[in-house]
Amino acid sequence: MGSFSSVHRMRRSPGWAPAAIHDIPIPDPRTWPAGVRERFHELAGDCGPLDVCIFVFGSTAAFYLQDAVTACGILDIDPSGWHTEDGYPVFQFNSERVEKYSQRLAACGYTVRVIEPEARCKTTAASAARAGVIDIASARRPRIAL
Numbered sequence: 658m659g660s661f662s663s664v665h666r667m668r669r670s671p672g673w674a675p676a677a678i679h680d681i682p683i684p685d686p687r688t689w690p691a692g693v694r695e696r697f698h699e700l701a702g703d704c705g706p707l708d709v710c711i712f713v714f715g716s717t718a719a720f721y722l723q724d725a726v727t728a729c730g731i732l733d734i735d736p737s738g739w740h741t742e743d744g745y746p747v748f749q750f751n752s753e754r755v756e757k758y759s760q761r762l763a764a765c766g767y768t769v770r771v772i773e774p775e776a777r778c779k780t781t782a783a784s785a786a787r788a789g790v791i792d793i794a795s796a797r798r799p800r801i802a803l
Contacts, residue, residue: 678726678729678730680736681729681734681736681739682739682741683726683729683741683746684741684744684745684746686722686723688744689722689744689745690743690744690745693721693722693743693744693745693803694722696803697710697721697722697803700712700772700774700803701770701772704770705768707766707767707768708767708768708770709724709727709728709762709767709768709769709770710724710769710770710771710772711724711755711758711759711769711770711771711772712772712773712774712803713752713755713771713772713773714752714773714774715752716751716752716753717749717750717751717752718749718750718751718752718754718755719747719748719749719750720747720748721745721746721747721803722745722746725739725746725747725748726746727762727767728748728758728762729746729748731761731762731765732758732761732762734748734750735750738750755771759771
């Protein structure tokens, strides 16, 4: 009488490969820069798993880090607004779409927080001007980034 075994031959899983949603690359979260994650936390505060932040910079808005990945999975996004060059995901779009995106995310059970960091920067720059310090970093901003 033959013996049957339910033990399957173990196969090694292939090494980590970059993730993607709809052909949009997503860098490994373990490699996202610590400084960017700290700045995100500083601006957004404590966020739960169902909180999503939209950062508004005048006529442009953006999702960063895990919120960009969430947006990518739920919203119809334009791939030209997706950036990962700095090692973390960013989805930039026209700020006119904030309300539409917020409604869609809310319908999926997310709490959307709209943050305007420029208002904080202006206050800081005004305080610095009164103190006689010139903030040259605020004068050049080639890309919107945390």
